[in-house]
Amino acid sequence: MRYQKADLVLRQQDLIENPSTRVPVCLVLDCSPSMSGDLRYGSAIEQVNPRPIDALNNGLAEFYKEINADEVARYAADVAIVAFSGSVEVVQDFQAIRDQTPPRVELEMAHGGTSLGTAVSRALDLLELRKKDFKSAGVDYWQPWLVIMTDGRPTDETHVEAARKSSELANDRKLTILPIGVGDGVDMDILASFSPKRPPVRLQGLKFRELFQWLSRSISSMSQSMPGEKIQTDTSLLEKWASID
């Protein structure tokens, strides 16, 4: 038989293209009037520029930028944003953020209050729907992240049930939860009730940029992890923006 070396080559079209594995990340962000930094709405975080809400949005922009600069994470990150005050708004449902600019989280001045529990419940619902979408489309995904950020105390009781649901998921290793308190007006015990595995941290000042840089690197690490590998978050980077009470 004559051997034809050209027969001994595989081409890209001979392979199967599977969708990239995703990391679902839901950001639950406080946009209540106190995030304006105005003393009338509770203890001020800082009475300097930028306002807390602006620092948050700048941090979010940094997050998108860092994710898009990472060769793997830009195809993996799947992000939803839920903003809350007394009411809850899904600013962005889960979507890939490759080549996207972040939406702006606006202050909610019309409805006072802090319905943290309603926001977390909404986020958990969005996560479940997204996982169902992934399963039916045959898309692999890593353990989702839920990032909860608030600068105040809940003004209703919805957090009790929401904390029960999120804790159950965390205990079953179905969800990684990162609760973050901003400023001095936060009830860290209530924040802790959402996350039995990871205690809440307090943001140092308005270091949202550093927080989101850390988050993007954690997601990048996760998106390159292999079966059986535990995801290690960079504690040295964590210390740049977080204080643990």
Next chain:
Amino acid sequence: MGLYRLTETSMTPKLAKPTIRLGASAVTGRSHISSGKGCEDAVAFRRFRRNAAMPSAAYIALADGAGSAPEGFAGANLLVGLIGRMIHDNRKIVLDGGEEARRFLHSGLHEALVSEASRLRHPLRDLASTLLFVYLDRDDGRYIAGHIGDGVIVIRENDSCAVLSPPDKGEFANETVFFTSSSASVRLRLYTGIATSNIGFMLMSDGTADSLYGKRSGELAAACGQVFLWFENYPEKMASEALANSLNSLIAKNTHDDCSIAIMQTIGGKFDRLASEHQEAV
């Protein structure tokens, strides 16, 4: 001159046994290259020659050490090196498959892993690894395949490829079962059969499956059939080189994971069982 009736025995031609071609390759994934880790996939293949007591046979094996396991490669390497001999020396227990075979194989390999862990002064979980294997009896065509964890086993019969064993994964992308897992004894899947004509098997790790196996549909890439044809139509060395080149230059580029693959393809001849059937038909 008289006419002699020739007996069936003297008329029956001796049929050659099939040739078995084997090949395997493993490539370090991009994430391990950048972190300075070596490849944690292990592959092995071997032919067993016939002797007075034992038939001729061959096996292929592949194992993927767990990312979190400091000695995952040691576990993988031990499993692929041991499984073939274990089956060959205990064919009577193993080749019929079933619960007895599963218990036997699991306990034997588990014991070996425990011993190796002790030697390395690590807990057993540090040697976590998946395992895929196929053993084929060249005399009678009986085979046994086994699988724990992710990765895929492919079978080729009558020129057609099919998934013999799909991945066993958890909900999340980095979850699977390993040989060191507490549930390993019940999650070790065994498949037995008898080859009726030329037969081929392919083992692939999770990284390779990213390019050769559709996660949603369960379909196989056209490349699978092409690789089997290489081993059918070309000398083993040439086909093996092509396999290694393809893994390195194409398949490994589509993932960050380690990639490994092992092939077994029979050509020509007949298995003894079929040869005897052929005789009866004459």
